[in-house]
Amino acid sequence: xxxxxxxxxxxxxxxxxxxxxxxxxxxxxxxxxxxxxxxxxxxxxxxxxxxxxxxxxxxxxxxxxxxxxxxxxxxxxxxxxxxxxxxxxxxxxxxxxxxxxxxxxxxxxxxxxxxxxxxxxxxxxxxxxxxxxxxxxxxxxxxxxxxxxxxxxxxxxxxxxxxxxxxxxxxxxxxxxxxxxxxxxxxxxxxxxxxxxxxxxxxxxxxxxxxxxxxxxxxxxxxxxxxxxxxxxxxxxxxxxxxxxxxxxxxxxxxxxxx
Amino acid sequence: xxxxxxxxxxxxxxxxxxxxxxxxxxxxxxxxxxxxxxxxxxxxxxxxxxxxxxxxxxxxxxxxxxxxxxxxxxxxxxxxxxxxxxxxxxxxxxxxxxxxxxxxxxxxxxx
Numbered sequence: 001x002x003x004x005x006x007x008x009x010x011x012x013x014x015x016x017x018x019x020x021x022x023x024x025x026x027x028x029x030x031x032x033x034x035x036x037x038x039x040x041x042x043x044x045x046x047x048x049x050x051x052x053x054x055x056x057x058x059x060x061x062x063x064x065x066x067x068x069x070x071x072x073x074x075x076x077x078x079x080x081x082x083x084x085x086x087x088x089x090x091x092x093x094x095x096x097x098x099x100x101x102x103x104x105x106x107x108x109x110x111x112x113x114x115x116x117x118x119x120x121x122x123x124x125x126x127x128x129x130x131x132x133x134x135x136x137x138x139x140x141x142x143x144x145x146x147x148x149x150x151x152x153x154x155x156x157x158x159x160x161x162x163x164x165x166x167x168x169x170x171x172x173x174x175x176x177x178x179x180x181x182x183x184x185x186x187x188x189x190x191x192x193x194x195x196x197x198x199x200x201x202x203x204x205x206x207x208x209x210x211x212x213x214x215x216x217x218x219x220x221x222x223x224x225x226x227x228x229x230x231x232x233x234x235x236x237x238x239x240x241x242x243x244x245x246x247x248x249x250x251x252x253x254x255x256x257x258x259x
Numbered sequence: 260x261x262x263x264x265x266x267x268x269x270x271x272x273x274x275x276x277x278x279x280x281x282x283x284x285x286x287x288x289x290x291x292x293x294x295x296x297x298x299x300x301x302x303x304x305x306x307x308x309x310x311x312x313x314x315x316x317x318x319x320x321x322x323x324x325x326x327x328x329x330x331x332x333x334x335x336x337x338x339x340x341x342x343x344x345x346x347x348x349x350x351x352x353x354x355x356x357x358x359x360x361x362x363x364x365x366x367x368x369x370x
Contacts, residue, residue, distance in 0.1 A: 105367070112308070112368040113361070114354050115301040195298045 100175065103127050107182045116189045118203045124182070127175055134172045141165035303355040308369040311344045315365050322355030 102123050110117050144150070145162040190197050190208060201209055291297060303322060320340040344350065349369070350357070360366040 108370040109361070109368050112370055114303055114305045114307075115358075118362070189301070193299055193301050196300050 099123065099126060099130075103175070103178050103182075107178045107185075110182055110185050116186060116193075116197060116200055116203050119186075119205045119208070121205055124179065124205075127179060131172055131175055131179070134168055134175075138165050138168045138172065141168065303353075303358065305354050306351055307354045307357070309350050309352060309357055309361070309366045310369055311346055311348045311350065311366055313365040314343065314346050315360050316341050316343050317350075317352065317356050317360070319353070319356055322353070322358065 106120055106123055141161045142165050145158045145165065148158045150157050150160055186204075186208060190204070197204075318341045354361075357366050361368060
């Protein structure tokens with residue numbers, strides 16, 4: 001049974017890892033027969049640490065030591081891919097694409113924010129364009145792999161082309177999810193507070209503006225706005241109509257009123 | 260075919276609401292529908308996790324519509340509700356209090 005009364009004290013005292021690489025570290029632990037509480041000494045506390053945790057602690061300490069030896073240049077430049085050069089704890093990924101990080105930040109901000117945030121059309125358009133280019137690359141790599149060709153055009157390892165296509169596809173799927181979920185989140189916010197968002201048209205893209213029942217955006221009658229309210233009210237209270245299609249129905253309804 | 264179905268469906272819904280609701284509404288009620296209190300707003304008093312990127316001053320009484328956002332714990336001895344937060348600190352705060360800083364890029368919301 002864990003000594004819960006001393007748990008907070010132990011956490012405060014734990015300024016350094018349980019195990020060090022020196023004498024009395026993981027090797028000493030593995031040689032111990034785990035005799036439970038051997039007293040209040042550090043030796044007794046180490047003996048309770050599971051072997052897997054001790055190994056993880058040792059690897060972490062070794063990695064930290066290696067990172068310190070590498071100096072400030074660690075993770076810069078030739079990162080091998082997403083996640084390369086990551087410093088645990090600081091929350092940044094220096095080797096990753098800055099534009100991708102920008103999109104990820106845009107998405108996370110939008111997801112966590114209760115209200116609609118300003119649109120960033122440049123970032124979204126850039127990634128939509130890059131996504132299209134990446135899909136072309138994936139198709140090309142797949143064709144090469146099917147034809148028995150390598151990445152460079154020669155007859156070297158068609159498996160490499162297939163592997164590269166898989167990696168490209170995984171990366172493209174990630175970007176596609178961010179773009180889709182960003183759009184989905186923004187549309188949900190617009191739909192949930194459609195009338196409130198009439199005054200926030202400057203934060204929306206042209207496509208999003210079409211979803212807003214706004215007199216200043218579309219030459220629709222005020223009755224359309226009332227209809228929108230009735231529709232939302234009915235779908236919330238009576239659940240007669242599927243909520244998810246409300247903006248589509250409203251768009252069609254408004255489109256009929258356009259000149 | 261799906262678009263036609265959607266248009267017909269939208270038309271039916273519109274006709275249904277006009278017949279059951281709109282035609283029976285008094286004219287005065289129409290004017291009230293566009294008043295601010297009739298329009299549902301997003302919950303700006305929701306609490307969010309955020310990280311301070313630049314040193315900021317946050318007024319915990321800002322945008323407090325309900326009057327319960329800034330309790331006694333948020334006030335100092337002088338009754339001041341403004342608190343300074345250094346860059347790098349992580350907070351749980353009402354969104355209304357950090358809203359301006361989020362737009363300025365001084366505070367980022369955490370997922």
